[in-house]
Amino acid sequence: MLLNFLRKLNKLRFILWLAILAGGAVLIWIEVNDKLSQAAANIRALEITEEIVLPVATVTLTPQTWETWRSYYGQAKAARTHEITSYVRELVHGVSVQVGDEVKAGQTVVTLIRSDHVSRAQAAQTAYDEALLNYNRLSGLSKQGGVAQAEVDRAYSVMRNAEAALQSSRSTLQRTELKSSVNGIVSSRNVEPGEIALDGRPLVTIVDLSDMEAQLMVSKRDIHNINRDTEVEVIVAGNVSKGHVKRVSPEAQAGSGLFPVVVGLESNSAIFPGSYLEGKFLVDKKDGVIVIPSNIIVYRNNKEYVYIDDNDRAKLVEITTGEGRDAQVIVNSGLKPGDRLIISGNRTLSDGALISNLR
Secondary structure, three states: OHHHHHHHHHHHHHHHHHHHHHHHHHHHHHHHHHHHHHHHHHHHHHHHHOOOOEEEEEEEOOOEEEEEEEEEEEEEEEOOEEEEOEOOOEEEEEEOOOOOOEEOOOOEEEEEOOHHHHHHHHHHHHHHHHHHHHHHHHHHHHHOOOOOHHHHHHHHHHHHHHHHHHHHHHHHHHOOEEEOOOOEEEEEEOOOOOOEEOEOOOOEEEEOOOOEEEEEEEOHHHHOOOOOOOEEEEEEOOEEEEEEEEEEOOOOOOOOOOEEEEEEEOOOOOOOOOOEEEEEEEEEEEEEEEEEEHHHOEEEOOEEEEEEEOOOEEEEEEEEEEEEEOOEEEEEEOOOOOOEEEEEOHHHOOOOOEEEEOO
């Protein structure tokens, strides 16, 4: 019996130890689980308190006007130039102007030798007076039946021929005084007294500086966008003035394939003939477009993205762009007026990042 008792006692001890060990294990598991839960809570709290706030700068998008200006080049010239020439071959008596002189319309600039032409005009006058006197005499006799009508008709023909010769000689005499037809400046003097004025030879050139223009050669891509209403800016040595389109040629020049466009210049622009200038044409204008800086665009997998401020969180937005220049680009889709575009600090952002707007 004692042996059985001892066996039962040992069995009870073993069970007791198992119970003690099991209870200890449960207590340890509970304590470890509590510590793990507390550690997770601490980590979450740490993450919340240590989320980095990234500083950025934003602008609110508004519709803009996008203008496309194109530059072309040419030389200024006077729209009205008078080249004074002689209608007869004659010696030059005098030249009354020098290069740079101001000239008024109707002012005598060059005079030719007049003596021979005066003599011819006087002879023509005498011949006409005699022919007229003879016609009037025969006409009176004809009324009285003294002469035949045929004789009167011949006298009339002689008189009219003499009258035509007189008018011609007077006109030639008048042309010995060569006058300017425009108000302007003498740009060249090609004759001196004593030289022979040949038919059609330019003797003096006068330019009207109040009516200046320039011919610019424009490419095919822009010629259809240029007309009399097109805005033009003219630039000479850094000075900008307004111009206006006067004429547009519908035919390109052979060889270059460029189209001549004549631009009128402002009368007070102080641009002289021969000056090289730049003409800028407004060839396209779009209203109500969204324009952004091209350097803020993020490229991923051949797509374009930008960041916007979405309730103090960075939001990555896919966009499509159009025409661009001068570090600016048109956005065709993806953005709208009122969006707050992040323009600074975007290189360190990720989608959903907490941000702080600096302006």
